[in-house]
Amino acid sequence: MLWGRKPRPCVFCHLNHDDFRIEYQDDELAIFHDIRPAAQLHLLVVPIAHIKNINHLDATHVPMLQRFEARARDVLAQDKFKDIVGASPEIRFGFHIPPYNTVHHLHLHVLVLPFRTLLGWKYSRKCGWFARLEDFLPTLATQSRPVSPTAVPMGGLSDRATPATDLAPVN
Numbered sequence: 001m002l003w004g005r006k007p008r009p010c011v012f013c014h015l016n017h018d019d020f021r022i023e024y025q026d027d028e029l030a031i032f033h034d035i036r037p038a039a040q041l042h043l044l045v046v047p048i049a050h051i052k053n054i055n056h057l058d059a060t061h062v063p064m065l066q067r068f069e070a071r072a073r074d075v076l077a078q079d080k081f082k083d084i085v086g087a088s089p090e091i092r093f094g095f096h097i098p099p100y101n102t103v104h105h106l107h108l109h110v111l112v113l114p115f116r117t118l119l120g121w122k123y124s125r126k127c128g129w130f131a132r133l134e135d136f137l138p139t140l141a142t143q144s145r146p147v148s149p150t151a152v153p154m155g156g157l158s159d160r161a162t163p164a165t166d167l168a169p170v171n
């Protein structure tokens with residue numbers, strides 16, 4: 001319990017064009033630029049409705065996540081991104097695995113590689129706390145109930161201990 005600390009409003013529930021470079025928005029989702037891009041082009045896709053993180057998803061969310069990817073690909077297909085996307089060796093989609101989230105509102109990372117910084121490892125399978133969408137969706141499709149927060153994280157980490165929550169979080 002943190003005494004005397006006011007709860008901060010969720011920034012991704014209050015998207016505005018002054019603070020975020022929003023590329024797309026509809027009733028279900030919004031797509032905007034990560035404020036600290038790790039790749040040549042680094043977008044985030046968020047649900048308009050507040051969902052805390054991937055532990056609060058189940059099989060019924062698979063179509064929603066597929067729409068996240070489809071709309072992100074539509075954004076990337078725009079003429080203004082043609083050169084960056086055309087030169088990219090890989091477009092990577094994925095989520096950070098709790099507790100490694102700085103914003104506790106579900107967000108899908110869309111990374112148009114190459115990485116711009118050494119922080120690229122945070123978005124790799126090697127990091128261990130990043131679930132690629134293509135690895136995560138088949139697992140999620142078998143979940144009839146939300147994954148419990150104490151469950152083993154996605155991505156083959158079954159023998160890894162839960163990290164202390166005071167470690168430096170990543171976005």
Ligand SMILES: [Zn+2]
Nearest residue numbers: 010013050105
């Ligand atoms: Zn929120």
Ligand SMILES: [Zn+2]
Nearest residue numbers: 096101170171
């Ligand atoms: Zn993140």
